[in-house]
Structure formats: structure tokens, C-alpha cells
Amino acid sequence: MSDSRTRILDAAEELFAETGYDGTSTARIAEVAAVPKGLVFHYFPQKMDVLVTLVDERTAIEDAYAPDSEAADPAGALRRVAARLPLRASPRMRRILFREADTHRSVRDRLGGLNRELVSLARRALEAALPGARGDTARLEIAAATFATILLYHENLYHLTGDRIDPDAVADLLSRALS
Template identity: 75%
Template sequence: MSDSRTRILDAAETLFAETGYEATSPARIARAADVPKGLVFHYFPQKMDVLLTLIDERTEIEESPEEPPPADPAGALRRLADRLPLRASPSMRRILFREADTHRTARDRLTALNHELVHRARRALELALPGSRGDAARLEVAAATFATVLLYQENLFHLTGAHIDPGALADLITRALSLSICVTSTWRPS
């Protein structure tokens, strides 16, 4: 990737986060990136292409190397939370949540991140809690709860600076799920 393209994206990320997409002109991006305005259009024919590229390139959930099934379900969820992409860039977090209201691409990316996070949380729980595989509904609720709180936390942090500890959340969810599985497996109707 060229240095100019990276500088343009870095400048756009900063400006979109500070003032929003609508209030940021390509000329302003060019000034902040210290490049000619024509170079912005060379890499990104329309201003929307800058936003789309930022979303596509800077909001992926990090892939992790193939790991053995975790013995600790809360640890599995904590590792997943550590790979949540928006933690690496408060600016991208701000952009994604702000622009999701008005730009379908941002909303679609946020939806895809949620689905991917639920899927990975469910898979981590299945691997860490082998007895849970027969309880699809509880696994889905636990995974969806984990994803919802993490994504809400990202938005809450942007708005208030408040922080929810993902480790505590992982412990709470896995303890509740483990207890639920234990109770379900020992209770037999007469």
C-alpha cells in the first residue's frame, strides 16, 4: 500500500471521527494528509469510497491462529474480546457507530461484525463446554449476550468513557451457562 494512500486514509479516519463523514470534504482530507486533492480522487474516485475503504480495511475481527480447544470457557471469550477490531481504533469505533445511522455500508458492517462475533463466541463456548452442544438455544443466547454487550460497550465508551470489563463479562456468562447446563443435565422429569 502506498504511503500517500495510507496518509489519506489516516487523515480521513481522524477527520470522520472528529466531525463526521458529511462535514468532511475531500479537500480537507487532502490538507490533513498533506497530499494534492487530485491524489485523493486518484485513490478514491468518490468521497464515499474513502468511507467504504476505511470500513472494509479497518474493522475486521482479527483472525487467530488455530488453537487447541480451550479448557477455560471464560478465557476463550476473553481471547475473542481481545481480537475485537474496534478496540484498536477509537476513531474507527466512533465512525462505525456514528455512520451506521445514515450509511448502509456502516450499518451492514456493524451487522456483520455482530453476526461474526456471535458465531465465534458460540463456537468458543461449544469447544470449552463440551456438555453444552445439546443445548443450542442456551448457547445462542449466551453468545448473543456476549456480542451485544461487547458491541454496546464500544458505543458506550465512545459516548461516556465508561468501560465494561470483558473478562468479568466472560466470567459471568460462562458461569451462568455452566450452571444452566449442570442443572439441565441433572434434572430429569418424573
């Protein structure tokens, strides 16, 4: 990926998180990225392409799944799922996802897909760490969905209320509940 393209996406992430998609012009993106405005359109023919690319590329979950390393450690397995989530390192991307999901279908679809990916990863990690619990699919699914919800929504809770929920503490809690 070119340095200019990365700077454009970095600028868009900063500005969309701060002022929203609708409140951000391509001229402002170019200014913050320190590139000519025409270069923004070279990489992204429409402003919507900037948003879609930003969301798709910066919310991709690394799926380097290694169940053998998670044996008998469900909390550790969930922590490794959390470590794969790029949003954990980017509260701005969370803000963008939740703000823009209301008005942009592509963002809403990505948020739904991200939730499904996280639930699936968490469920697979728990199944590998707790082989005896595989028959209890309902509890595993609830635990996986709970963990995915915490991973996705805890930054929004903090942004709105100042309250923090530690995903590692939730991993420990769910692990004890399932063991």
C-alpha cells in the same frame, strides 16, 4: 498498501470520528494526510469510497480460530475473540460505525455483518471450550450474542455516559453462568 493510501485512511478515520462523514471534505482529508487532493481521488474515486474502504478494512476480524487452545477455558476463549476485534483498539472506528450507520447503508450493513461475525466466533469458541454445552444451543447463542453486544457497544456507552463495561469481566461472568 502504500504509505500515502494509509495516511489518507488514517486522516479519514480521525476526521470522520471527529466531525462525521458529511462534515469532512476530501480537501481536509488530503490536508491532514499531507497528500495532494488528487491523490485522494487516485485511490478513492469518490468520497464514499474512502468511507467504505475505511470501514471494510479497519473492521475486519482476524479469524485465526484455534479451538484446541481454548479447551475448558470459556472466559479465555471469549477474551481471545475480543482480541481479534480491531475495534477494541479503535474507539474512533466504533464512533464512525455507529454515527454513519444511520445514514449510509454500506456502513449499516457492515455493522450488521460485524455483529454476526462476532456472535459466530463467540459461539464457536464457547462450544470448543464447553463441549458438554453444545446441546444447549439457546444458552450458547444468548451468551455469544451478549458478548458480541458488549464488544461492539461498550465504547459508545462510555462516550455517551462515561460508564465503562469491561469485556474481560463479561467473559468471566458468561463463563461462570455457562459452566
